[in-house]
Amino acid sequence: xxxxxxxxxxxxxxxxxxxxxxxxxxxxxxxxxxxxxxxxxxxxxxxxxxxxxxxxxxxxxxxxxxxxxxxxxxxxxxxxxxxxxxxxxxxxxxxxxxxxxxxxxxxxxxxxxxxxxxxxxxxxxxxxxxxxxxxxxxxxxxxxxxxxxxxxxxxxxxxxxxxxxxxxxxxxxxxxxxxxxxxxxxxxxxxxxxxxxxxxxxxxxxxxxxxxxxxxxxxxxxxxxxxxxxxxxxxxxxxxxxxxxxxxxxxxxxxxxxxxxxxxxxxxxxxxxxxxxxxxxxxxxxxxxxxxxxxxxxxxxxxxxxxxxxxxxxxxxxxxxxxxxxxxxxxxxxxxxxxxxxxxxxxxxxxxxxxxxxxxxxxxxxxxxxxxxxxxxxxxxxxxxxxxxxxxxxxxxxxxxxxxxxxxxxxxxxxxxxxxxxxxxxxxxxxxxxxxxxxxxxxxxxxxxxxxxxxxxxxxxxxxxxxxxxxx
Numbered sequence: 317x318x319x320x321x322x323x324x325x326x327x328x329x330x331x332x333x334x335x336x337x338x339x340x341x342x343x344x345x346x347x348x349x350x351x352x353x354x355x356x357x358x359x360x361x362x363x364x365x366x367x368x369x370x371x372x373x374x375x376x377x378x379x380x381x382x383x384x385x386x387x388x389x390x391x392x393x394x395x396x397x398x399x400x401x402x403x404x405x406x407x408x409x410x411x412x413x414x415x416x417x418x419x420x421x422x423x424x425x426x427x428x429x430x431x432x433x434x435x436x437x438x439x440x441x442x443x444x445x446x447x448x449x450x451x452x453x454x455x456x457x458x459x460x461x462x463x464x465x466x467x468x469x470x471x472x473x474x475x476x477x478x479x480x481x482x483x484x485x486x487x488x489x490x491x492x493x494x495x496x497x498x499x500x501x502x503x504x505x506x507x508x509x510x511x512x513x514x515x516x517x518x519x520x521x522x523x524x525x526x527x528x529x530x531x532x533x534x535x536x537x538x539x540x541x542x543x544x545x546x547x548x549x550x551x552x553x554x555x556x557x558x559x560x561x562x563x564x565x566x567x568x569x570x571x572x573x574x575x576x577x578x579x580x581x582x583x584x585x586x587x588x589x590x591x592x593x594x595x596x597x598x599x600x601x602x603x604x605x606x607x608x609x610x611x612x613x614x615x616x617x618x619x620x621x622x623x624x625x626x627x628x629x630x631x632x633x634x635x636x637x638x639x640x641x642x643x644x645x646x647x648x649x650x651x652x653x654x655x656x657x658x659x660x661x662x663x664x665x666x667x668x669x670x671x672x673x674x675x676x677x678x679x680x681x682x683x684x685x686x687x688x689x690x691x692x693x694x695x696x697x698x699x700x701x702x703x704x705x706x707x708x709x710x711x712x713x714x715x716x717x718x719x720x721x722x723x724x725x726x727x728x729x730x731x732x733x734x735x736x737x738x739x740x741x742x743x744x745x746x747x748x749x750x751x752x753x754x755x756x757x758x759x760x761x762x763x764x765x766x767x768x769x770x771x772x773x774x775x776x777x778x779x780x781x782x783x784x785x786x787x788x
Contacts, residue, residue, distance in 0.1 A: 330358020332629030332641030678727030
């Protein structure tokens with residue numbers, strides 16, 4: 317195949333890669349995307365964010381149907397048609413893939429399916445699906461290769477019953493008993509899906525708490541609810557080893573006191589983290605050197621030490637979030653267009669799409685404590701929310717961290733139904749340096765869960781209408 321040339325090449329077609337390509341094309345650049353997959357979208361669209369949220373929607377429907385008995389409406393036990401569930405999930409992916417493909421063609425962005433490796437600072441060696449080789453010359457490269465599930469060698473049994481997140485999303489069956497290794501957001505989200513469909517789910521986490529990056533008061537309502545949905549949650553517990561037998565996957569689970577239990581599971585989901593896809597990219601032919609965790613170091617403009625190469629998304633460092641990659645994509649396109657853009661994000665939102673959802677942005681309370689930073693924390697319990705009461709979801713909590721002197725909003729944390737949608741208002745408040753008075757005086761519609769943000773802010777400057785704190 318003839319050698320190719322392009323102005324900008326984007327390596328990776330995920331939520332960092334294709335937005336970067338589109339934005340560069342919008343600025344008038346000639347752009348080519350290289351990806352090993354046959355379609356745009358990356359892990360997020362095909363094997364991550366989108367299919368998992370489609371399945372979490374299913375889990376929520378099932379759970380709400382079960383809980384409707386509390387308000388006098390009873391349904392029969394759900395009948396799961398696993399083939400139809402898979403079709404629903406795949407149809408969602410297909411529709412989005414089709415839309416992105418149309419956007420790519422409309423912008424005149426060229427897409428090449430191939431494996432790419434750097435051959436110096438301005439060329440790529442390409443390997444096409446049929447095994448043939450090629451070369452691409454470029455002026456600028458944007459590295460957006462993403463990340464992959466981390467599965468330690470001890471868990472690599474070469475048995476399909478031991479799954480990573482990709483395997484779990486394939487929905488081969490509904491296991492009678494599922495072991496989830498890791499109490500992070502992926503494990504809890506996928507555990508919730510399988511529990512709703514009828515699996516007995518056991519979660520083991522080696523640390524003392526679930527969701528290590530979140531504040532404990534936000535995790536508690538979620539953990540309490542999950543304890544009623546899962547068979548068990550076992551903290552400070554390690555998986556010493558796994559064994560594959562014809563009948564089951566045998567897990568040796570070691571508790572904090574050193575005792576070990578041997579249990580059988582139909583399937584195991586290993587969800588202990590992700591690693592950047594930075595190996596075997598030919599970076600040794602450039603000046604780029606990976607950091608200790610395998611990330612590609614970048615500056616505020618997402619430039620690497622090689623002037624012709626930029627890096628964005630999971631491969632360029634924490635947090636490994638799709639929306640962070642998309643923001644970086646826009647920054648790089650603006651930098652290449654000569655605009656004064658830089659990554660100066662103050663409030664990167666994080667959302668755990670369990671039920672209840674957990675979301676936060678800006679400064680967290682645990683961060684403030686670790687940094688010895690003085691903050692004023694105001695909490696508004698959802699038991700005082702008319703909307704939460706009408707939904708029967710009063711376990712929620714909204715809290716705001718303020719600067720005690722200026723009353724500026726420094727961070728927000730929310731746990732409750734729809735927290736992932738509510739956090740965007742908080743992002744704007746933190747990014748624009750809003751103060752308590754501005755948030756409190758902005759009229760929020762009644763009755764809504766968004767009022768909890770307004771009333772939390774009112775508590776900072778006086779008394780919230782629906783909550784009374786005795787004066788000291």
